[in-house]
Amino acid sequence: MSTAIFIGFLAFSLLLSLLSKGRHGHGRQSAKDFFVGSRQFSAALVFFLSAGEIYSITTMAGLPGGIYAKGPLYGVWFLGYVLLAYPVGYFMAPRIWELGRRYDATTLPDLFLGYYGSPALEKVVAATAILFLLPWGQLQFTGLIAALKALGWHFDPVLLICFAAVLAFLYVAISGIRGSAYVAVLKDVLMVVAIVAVGVAVALEAGVQPVFDAAGAKFSTTMGAQDLCFTMSTILLQSLGFYVLPFNVQNVFTARSPDTIRRSLIGMPLYMFMFPFLVLASYYAISANLKLGSPNEAFFAAATSLLPEWSLGIIAAAASLSALVVLAGVCLCISTMSTRNLVPNLAESRQKGCACTVIVVYLLLSIVLSLTTSNLMVTLLNTAYNGITQFFPGVIIALFGWRIRKHAVLAGILTGQALALALYFTQPPLFGFSAGLAALLANVAVVVATGWVFQQRLDPVATR
Template sequence: MAVVVFGGVILFSLALAMYSRRGKSANVEDYLVGGRSFSGILLFFLAVGEVYSIGTMIGFPGGIYAKGVSYGIWFLGYILLAYPIGYFLAPLIWRAGKGYNAMTMSDVVRSHYSHRGFELIFTISVLLFMIPWGQLQFQGLIVALSSLGFNLSPAASVVIAGCIAFFYISVSGVKAPAVVSVLKDILVFLAIVIAGIAVLTKVESVSSLFDLAKQHGTPVTIQNNNDMVSSMSTIFFQAIAFYAIPMLASAIFTGRSEATVKRTQTFMPLYMFMYPFLVITSYFAFIADPGLNDPNQAFIVSVSALFPSWLTGFVEAGTALSGILVLAVSSLSVGAFVSRNLIPNVPETSQRRWVQMVVLLYLVSSMALTLFVPSLMLNIIHTTYYGYGQFVPTILAILFFRRITPIGLAAGLIIGDVAAISMHLNEFNLYGINNGLIALVLNFVVTLGVSYLTKDWKKTNTPIVYNKDEVYTIPEKMIQRLSLVKAMHE
């Protein structure tokens, strides 16, 4: 029965993707950023889809199962801290995208600084850390599909997932993942909340759950100071790096106005309501199966022990869609960066075709890496967030600062990337402080130093925060009311 339900949900998602073609134009802006027309609701689901991917259903419970409570504190802490930062940054990022007619962050960099060398360095850095992202999603999908009882080989799993992701993108660009995200998030949210309630019904209380977990040798408190320092520094680093993720910036560009983006950010924290239930379900895995060989199976094991077969099918479908949608949006972002920023002078009329070719190449490459050399990108995957964090000086400079130079930003970005990867490869540990945070400090120091040496006092770039020319989309009824008020005063 689970297989039937799973298949039905996937087919329904394909129908939703076809539905998203309504009103589709051949414009590349429509294809990449939805014509900057997404409502607050659609933007909300697209944005949270980027945040709560297959890592929510597979990685988070697996991390708690393997590493204990410190993993859970880190995961919850950085997202909760990131949202208040995003309330102020996300509308400005949208303003930059609208003002420069940008569809990638590299477009913003190019338009703001008019420096091809820095645009290339920024784009190559983005691609370096996005290339293994597809492999990570495929690996999560293999875990999810293998636990469903399909008896699919890894090769069949990744091919099916890759084909679905390519279908979403080829149908209508970013619109299909946005529409399907609504279905996915409803399934994921309900599955996690229902699973958490089922656990509490079974074990009677949260304290009883933790007592049972401790009986199986599971720590429910942080055991040493290094774990605490690591968790706190990682929370701080990833919170400030969160809105520097290139895919998230592209999602923000789809909003119809700056006000829409700000309103969406206001409601983003509500999605965290599901995490207490996910923590409860994660700890139940220690009771359901205390000897798991693969910690990534923790959530699926708990759900299988709690739910009937048909309900498990819905959970599995939501989990699979989480990975496929992030894979689709990641592929689209890679295609946009390559066709608009890496390869020079691609005509806008040809960019959609180029994007689709790059998307196909990216998916095929990710499939090959997943199947034939699964450990090849392991170290780069571990440093992905380190790399995203190194874009923070560039984002802040564009939004707020006049005299930071593109040469300074490029030098800082290179130093930050090299430092982050080197520290990871050499297993560098400074009192448990997150290596990405250390690299970011070096990045800032180099950026400021080189900018001071290369600045031109006669030439400055106006930060986005000072751009008061942003035009808001005002509803027609509001315009009518304003006109009426004006007429009454006259």
């Protein structure tokens, strides 16, 4: 029964992707519509598309896995950076949209090319963005494997991953970003139902106070200086970096207007009501001493222990779509940067075909990484953020219209990303301080030292 429900929801998601073509399904879909929906998405579609990137398999598997592995306080950073990212995005995202319209931008590298007038900077941003987005695909596959294994589906992981990759490819290939947006609506409904159902089951079966007491007995409930430093510095880094994530920038460009973006962001914090239910599931896995193959299975192990067998099809569908919507969005983002920014003068008629080829290559790389390496999902998330947030100073300079040498911005980005990688591989004692934030500070220092900042605003015509 659960398998039939699972397959039914996945089939419905493909139907939604086909329906998303709508009137655009007649004739050849333009590259702009394929990549950014012709900049005509409503506030509702932008809301679900953006929420699909925020509340993903990381929410269902990564957060509970982090709490299960390292204690209740480890989840504080996740809650904090998401909440802080909303006000940052409320002011930042509409200005990114306006800058994108000025330069007819489709990608983050387009913004750098338009504002700084440097093809070299454009290509460095595109290439390094793709590099640091590699863990994002691995992240989705890792969560998907954990979900389906914990739900008792003992298929070969290679088979599961290949099946997921085909679905993600189809969402994008059918209608581009429109397919992801429509499927995101179904994904959000199922995810909310699944998370609330498991949390309520824990409360009814084990009680709220007992699972909190058990978690508190196993892990310390006080935060030491090093933990506090890690939490605060990571929250700051990721809240700044969230709206320079290349796929979030591309989502911003789908909106009809800046007001559309503001309206979509106002409702985003409402999703936070799911987190108490996730925490309950995590604490139950700790208190019940559930034996897991990996910490990422904590939420799904709680679901398997408490819910009827038929409902596991809904849990599996919610987890799968949570991973696939993000995976499809990242695939589209990487393919857009490859075809528009890395391959010079590619005709629009060839962009969609080349984009599909890039998607296949990216999915294959992500499959290899997920099968050959094993990491806690929050570690993969932090690694990606450490590199991508290095674009933040360059974006802020463009948003405020400051004059600065393009070579200074380029040097800052490369310095920050090189330092982020060096700190990741060498693991020096930073006393809990975020390696990504340390790299970002070095980035800013290089920009200030090598650039010449003028406070007057740029003439929009002169910047073209």
